[in-house]
Amino acid sequence: MSITRPLGFRAAATTAGLKPSGKPDLALITCDPTTPASLGAHGHAIERRHSAAAVFTRNVVVGAPVEIGRRWRASQGKGGRALRALLVNAGCSNAATGQPGIDDAIATMQAVASGLRCTPDEVLPSSTGIIGHRLPVDKINAAVPALVQALARGEMADDAAAAAIMTTDLVPKAAHREFELERHHVHLGAIGKGSGMIAPQLDSAGNVVPHATMLAFITTDAAVEQPCLQAALEEACRESFDRVSVDAHPSCSDTVVLMASGAAPVRMIHRDDPEYFAFKAALTAICQDLARQVVRDGEGATRIFRVEVRGANTHDEAVRIARAVVDSPLVKCAIHGKDPNWGRIVTAAGNAGVRFDTADASLAIGGVEVYRGGVPTGVARNDPKIVAAMSLDLVQCALTVGRGPGTGWMLGCDLSDKYVRINADYTT
Amino acid sequence: MSITRPLGFRAAATTAGLKPSGKPDLALITCDPTTPASLGAHGHAIERRHSAAAVFTRNVVVGAPVEIGRRWRASQGKGGRALRALLVNAGCSNAATGQPGIDDAIATMQAVASGLRCTPDEVLPSSTGIIGHRLPVDKINAAVPALVQALARGEMADDAAAAAIMTTDLVPKAAHREFELERHHVHLGAIGKGSGMIAPQLDSAGNVVPHATMLAFITTDAAVEQPCLQAALEEACRESFDRVSVDAHPSCSDTVVLMASGAAPVRMIHRDDPEYFAFKAALTAICQDLARQVVRDGEGATRIFRVEVRGANTHDEAVRIARAVVDSPLVKCAIHGKDPNWGRIVTAAGNAGVRFDTADASLAIGGVEVYRGGVPTGVARNDPKIVAAMSLDLVQCALTVGRGPGTGWMLGCDLSDKYVRINADYTT
Numbered sequence: 001m002s003i004t005r006p007l008g009f010r011a012a013a014t015t016a017g018l019k020p021s022g023k024p025d026l027a028l029i030t031c032d033p034t035t036p037a038s039l040g041a042h043g044h045a046i047e048r049r050h051s052a053a054a055v056f057t058r059n060v061v062v063g064a065p066v067e068i069g070r071r072w073r074a075s076q077g078k079g080g081r082a083l084r085a086l087l088v089n090a091g092c093s094n095a096a097t098g099q100p101g102i103d104d105a106i107a108t109m110q111a112v113a114s115g116l117r118c119t120p121d122e123v124l125p126s127s128t129g130i131i132g133h134r135l136p137v138d139k140i141n142a143a144v145p146a147l148v149q150a151l152a153r154g155e156m157a158d159d160a161a162a163a164a165i166m167t168t169d170l171v172p173k174a175a176h177r178e179f180e181l182e183r184h185h186v187h188l189g190a191i192g193k194g195s196g197m198i199a200p201q202l203d204s205a206g207n208v209v210p211h212a213t214m215l216a217f218i219t220t221d222a223a224v225e226q227p228c229l230q231a232a233l234e235e236a237c238r239e240s241f242d243r244v245s246v247d248a249h250p251s252c253s254d255t256v257v258l259m260a261s262g263a264a265p266v267r268m269i270h271r272d273d274p275e276y277f278a279f280k281a282a283l284t285a286i287c288q289d290l291a292r293q294v295v296r297d298g299e300g301a302t303r304i305f306r307v308e309v310r311g312a313n314t315h316d317e318a319v320r321i322a323r324a325v326v327d328s329p330l331v332k333c334a335i336h337g338k339d340p341n342w343g344r345i346v347t348a349a350g351n352a353g354v355r356f357d358t359a360d361a362s363l364a365i366g367g368v369e370v371y372r373g374g375v376p377t378g379v380a381r382n383d384p385k386i387v388a389a390m391s392l393d394l395v396q397c398a399l400t401v402g403r404g405p406g407t408g409w410m411l412g413c414d415l416s417d418k419y420v421r422i423n424a425d426y427t428t
Numbered sequence: 429m430s431i432t433r434p435l436g437f438r439a440a441a442t443t444a445g446l447k448p449s450g451k452p453d454l455a456l457i458t459c460d461p462t463t464p465a466s467l468g469a470h471g472h473a474i475e476r477r478h479s480a481a482a483v484f485t486r487n488v489v490v491g492a493p494v495e496i497g498r499r500w501r502a503s504q505g506k507g508g509r510a511l512r513a514l515l516v517n518a519g520c521s522n523a524a525t526g527q528p529g530i531d532d533a534i535a536t537m538q539a540v541a542s543g544l545r546c547t548p549d550e551v552l553p554s555s556t557g558i559i560g561h562r563l564p565v566d567k568i569n570a571a572v573p574a575l576v577q578a579l580a581r582g583e584m585a586d587d588a589a590a591a592a593i594m595t596t597d598l599v600p601k602a603a604h605r606e607f608e609l610e611r612h613h614v615h616l617g618a619i620g621k622g623s624g625m626i627a628p629q630l631d632s633a634g635n636v637v638p639h640a641t642m643l644a645f646i647t648t649d650a651a652v653e654q655p656c657l658q659a660a661l662e663e664a665c666r667e668s669f670d671r672v673s674v675d676a677h678p679s680c681s682d683t684v685v686l687m688a689s690g691a692a693p694v695r696m697i698h699r700d701d702p703e704y705f706a707f708k709a710a711l712t713a714i715c716q717d718l719a720r721q722v723v724r725d726g727e728g729a730t731r732i733f734r735v736e737v738r739g740a741n742t743h744d745e746a747v748r749i750a751r752a753v754v755d756s757p758l759v760k761c762a763i764h765g766k767d768p769n770w771g772r773i774v775t776a777a778g779n780a781g782v783r784f785d786t787a788d789a790s791l792a793i794g795g796v797e798v799y800r801g802g803v804p805t806g807v808a809r810n811d812p813k814i815v816a817a818m819s820l821d822l823v824q825c826a827l828t829v830g831r832g833p834g835t836g837w838m839l840g841c842d843l844s845d846k847y848v849r850i851n852a853d854y855t856t
Contacts, residue, residue: 060780060782095771096804130771131771131772132770132804196758197772249757249758249776252774328675333848337852343524343560352488358489358524375526417845422761423758423761423762
């Protein structure tokens with residue numbers, strides 16, 4: 001189970017007719033308000049036990065749902081309501097559609113609000129699929145009543161929701177974690193999608209800077225104060241979704257939403273509580289799990305590789321270097337060909353716009369050092385250890401660029417003929 | 429004819445045994461000092477009529493020849509000698525080889541100097557090929573005496589040199605321009621190579637900032653004062669080599685060298701002379717010609733596309749946006765598939781890290797406007813005009829991002845299955 005494993009959540013999915021394939025394409029995930037009865041003997045104060053947080057793409061060009069989501073987020077802490085529902089469709093991203101696109105999205109929010117007896121601002125839409133097409137509002141709104149009726153907890157509901165949000169994904173993506181708080185098991189569940197147009201760089205609530213379609217929806221039955229939930233989500237994303245890239249092209253629709261139902265019979269978590277760190281650790285773990293599933297299912301990908309950079313001046317510089325390596329088409333082709341062509345890795349690192357001294361630089365692939373102090377170590381291309389390291393499902397590259405404290409990593413995938421075929425022959 | 433069309437230059441090429449294919453792999457281009465006799469009746473002062481200028485990759489990781497070239501350049505204006513010869517090999521880039529690599533390169537410079545009776549600092553080496561392998565100095569130096577003997581002017585010499593410097597190039601690259609000065613025809617000639625690891629971002633003499641292997645060697649019989657020659661080359665590169673990208677991976681060896689023999693019977697050009705602008709225009713034109721040949725022969729490329737950005741705040745912002753578009757694997761695949769998937773173009777632009785308002789944004793492909801004011805214009809995917817525009821050898825995209833004065837362009841190529849095969853199956 002995934003998103004309905006935490007208490008307080010239900011889900012349903014259906015076929016609204018947005019995907020040319022005729023597969024399911026519309027999912028609804030709801031967070032039910034916590035009642036004293038649901039908290040049982042351990043009941044705490046019930047007012048506003050549920051909260052939500054979200055991060056969105058930093059792309060300048062965004063879908064209407066991202067515009068609406070940013071406004072929702074800005075309302076938090078200023079009297080804005082927490083989320084009761086997520087309405088997610090695949091097949092049409094409702095992006096590059098201007099004000100008419102926003103009006104379309106609002107019409108679907110109203111339909112869901114009416115079905116759930118909540119207000120439209122408690123509903124967040126999220127869309128993925130072709131860019132520049134109007135959302136088929138009639139099809140979606142016609143499907144909503146049955147979707148509301150079908151809301152349920154359990155594995156079937158979770159699997160249906162995970163399948164409905166897929167586009168070029170070959171496999172559905174879901175994860176679950178639990179941890180203990182006050183002797184109670186607190187749960188996190190997540191579903192996600194993403195295969196191409198994947199290099200999420202997610203913004204923060206405070207500072208909207210410019211950047212796939214990667215969607216991730218996370219639920220928890222912990223009770224977490226909203227600013228604290230937002231902070232935990234941003235920090236978790238920095239070390240998960242922001243660290244993966246399939247094709248270096250962040251989408252206009254990347255969205256990660258976290259809903260906390262507060263349905264577990266535990267105290268509400270605030271920023272300085274020790275529980276916050278336990279919660280954040282579990283959240284980071286579930287985000288990393290999902291992020292890895294996304295890159296593993298990258299369009300055309302056959303293998304993945306991780307680049308770890310050490311010795312940079314700062315964490316940001318280390319990540320910039322790691323990103324330059326995982327995004328190099330030449331490195332990605334070498335990984336595909338199982339070719340220990342480490343010169344491509346080193347020169348990709350040298351293109352990151354970060355200065356370093358090659359005299360202090362070294363590179364190991366799968367623990368085999370191939371370059372040290374700016375010169376080759378002399379490992380032969382056909383050395384059995386390097387051949388073995390390059391043949392793994394996960395190729396590990398450790399690059400040292402100096403003696404600074406900065407470390408960072410990125411996870412990427414190989415570039416295959418299949419990626420080209422998918423994206424030359426198919427309109428996404 | 430190309431590099432020996434300008435007076436004062438000779439060239440030769442041979443097979444030193446560096447390429448596994450056994451094809452020619454070593455070229456020598458010389459600039460002969462101008463003598464009063466060679467200037468004939470129009471003779472001017474002959475002291476130091478010849479000069480040279482160079483730009484190199486901004487990659488932090490560079491080949492030994494680039495290190496040597498940077499030192500040579502730094503010596504100009506400080507008593508350093510002009511260049512008499514370029515020794516160019518393909519098959520081994522002599523990069524990531526540390527001090528031993530520099531020593532190797534110097535040994536080849538000494539061999540050439542000895543053959544030409546000049547000093548080693550009048551010889552510049554340049555190398556392209558596999559990274560992280562020691563230069564086969566013995567093979568090169570054994571070939572030098574015959575190479576010096578074979579130096580000649582004419583089409584055969586030019587063609588031999590252009591062929592010897594090729595790596596994954598399918599076709600040799602050469603260009604020629606002439607313009608009139610003081611009623612004399614002044615010539616420029618050029619040869620170049622480059623197919624993969626192409627996204628040159630060349631530095632300037634004044635400010636070495638961080639970034640293919642793209643090599644270009646340009647000759648002219650104009651007489652140009654060195655600082656002025658360097659300035660002209662840097663400005664020409666900004667609007668040519670720096671504006672092309674095959675795979676967004678600048679090499680450790682990118683080098684452009686311009687040698688002026690001063691052998692044409694015309695006055696020496698200084699920075700504020702009207703002749704400077706005529707010279708720079710001809711130089712820019714020959715660089716653009718060669719740059720376009722490089723991207724046209726990009727690894728696996730079947731077609732090229734040009735992205736022109738208007739309305740940005742600055743030229744730099746416009747170029748950053750254009751670069752984000754030509755380097756997006758999704759856009760490159762759409763060009764390959766002749767798919768008018770303009771949403772990829774617009775979202776790639778939105779990833780450039782440059783803020784713009786989509787309400788002011790528009791996009792035309794081959795003159796057909798598909799997006800205006802942040803919304804689709806409604807052109808159908810199968811509209812004959814858009815199908816025709818997407819099927820041309822050169823696809824033209826014009827993107828407006830606002831009302832600012834900044835304009836800029838980039839030239840890229842499509843991404844095909846063949847690119848993947850070349851780079852997954854072949855070690856460069």
